[in-house]
Amino acid sequence: MIDQIIKNYDFYKQKNFTELKFSYQQFIKAINTLDKKKFQINEIGKSFKDKSLYLIKTGSGKIKVFFWSQMHGNEPISTQGLFDLLGFLNYEDELNFLREKILNECTLYFFPLVNPDGAEKFIRRNAQGIDLNRDAIKQTTPEAKILNDIIDDIKPHFAFNLHDQERYYGTKNSNQPTALSFLSPSFNFEKSIDKYREKSMKLIVAISNLLQKYLPNNIAKYNDDFMPNAFGDNVQAKSISTILFEAGYIIGDENRQKVRKFYFIALLFAVIQISDALFNKYLFSEYQDIPKNIKFKFTDIILKNLSIIQNGKVFVTDVSVIKNVLNSEKFTDLCDEFLIWDIGDLSDKKSFFEINCSNLKINYKLERLQNAKKLLQFVNESLSKG
Numbered sequence: 001m002i003d004q005i006i007k008n009y010d011f012y013k014q015k016n017f018t019e020l021k022f023s024y025q026q027f028i029k030a031i032n033t034l035d036k037k038k039f040q041i042n043e044i045g046k047s048f049k050d051k052s053l054y055l056i057k058t059g060s061g062k063i064k065v066f067f068w069s070q071m072h073g074n075e076p077i078s079t080q081g082l083f084d085l086l087g088f089l090n091y092e093d094e095l096n097f098l099r100e101k102i103l104n105e106c107t108l109y110f111f112p113l114v115n116p117d118g119a120e121k122f123i124r125r126n127a128q129g130i131d132l133n134r135d136a137i138k139q140t141t142p143e144a145k146i147l148n149d150i151i152d153d154i155k156p157h158f159a160f161n162l163h164d165q166e167r168y169y170g171t172k173n174s175n176q177p178t179a180l181s182f183l184s185p186s187f188n189f190e191k192s193i194d195k196y197r198e199k200s201m202k203l204i205v206a207i208s209n210l211l212q213k214y215l216p217n218n219i220a221k222y223n224d225d226f227m228p229n230a231f232g233d234n235v236q237a238k239s240i241s242t243i244l245f246e247a248g249y250i251i252g253d254e255n256r257q258k259v260r261k262f263y264f265i266a267l268l269f270a271v272i273q274i275s276d277a278l279f280n281k282y283l284f285s286e287y288q289d290i291p292k293n294i295k296f297k298f299t300d301i302i303l304k305n306l307s308i309i310q311n312g313k314v315f316v317t318d319v320s321v322i323k324n325v326l327n328s329e330k331f332t333d334l335c336d337e338f339l340i341w342d343i344g345d346l347s348d349k350k351s352f353f354e355i356n357c358s359n360l361k362i363n364y365k366l367e368r369l370q371n372a373k374k375l376l377q378f379v380n381e382s383l384s385k386g
């Protein structure tokens, strides 16, 4: 059945989204593609800069499932994948029996694009400069307050917290970047597992097993250190089985549209599993066997075996460079900047681009190495000279 859904994907996918970035107008157009007879669409408040926020509801079942996406403005695949799920539910074909089953067993609630102001500027934070996913307690932002109130109002059984991650993540045993990662957030520093967290772990095991077939070795689990002011952790603490999704990267998939497709598949599969209680057959202990998501396993460029002359001494080493930090948790998003990321033995690191610098000697002071752009220029010029 999943193969059939993958085959039919072009019918379901939200056609207002065609590349990585989309505008607020495209988002509104996407909402307007939904059949009003099938979906209740309500404005639930405004962002800090007065953009309307929407809650979409469908289904009449006992199991309440709540999804929210893109609380980080520069994480658009989360919203695109969610709209593909809406698109599947909106469509009619030979899989209507599946839609009926889902909507008879579940009531689904969607809060897409929690942070439209951040999305407009393609930055992580909202218009106040606050990270919404560190505002679960104080609720200084209107967006976090609305999100929190909806969750308390709906009291869902399952919650899906939808994000994108930097393309620099990888896993220990793979030469590929992480395509998708998942997390069952902790609800205390001890990382205890109660029956609600256990359910979310089982669901992730089910999803991960499925995706292995399509993206072997490119699925990971996200770090589950407890974050007291983050939403996922606080929602899990409310006895709601919570799952965090992170859209990663597949080499060559610059607009992340391949990742988007499997993000949708993972979401739909999770809903199928919930509607049928199928996920219960999985062992939550297998969650621990999913490989860890390792940050900065990948960088953009590695200069291999570069000879650096400094203080009249020569040493051979590797230098890694990062082009931008999409999801930087710092206040300033470092987009379109080159940064020297690391110097030293980088043989255990991967990069999207590797330059062999074995025949290259560079007379560089350490402080000048801070300027990655200049270093890359120098390497380029030297190599083209031969």
Ligand SMILES: [Zn+2]
Residues within 6 Å of the ligand: 072, 075, 163, 164
């Ligand atoms: Zn995020």
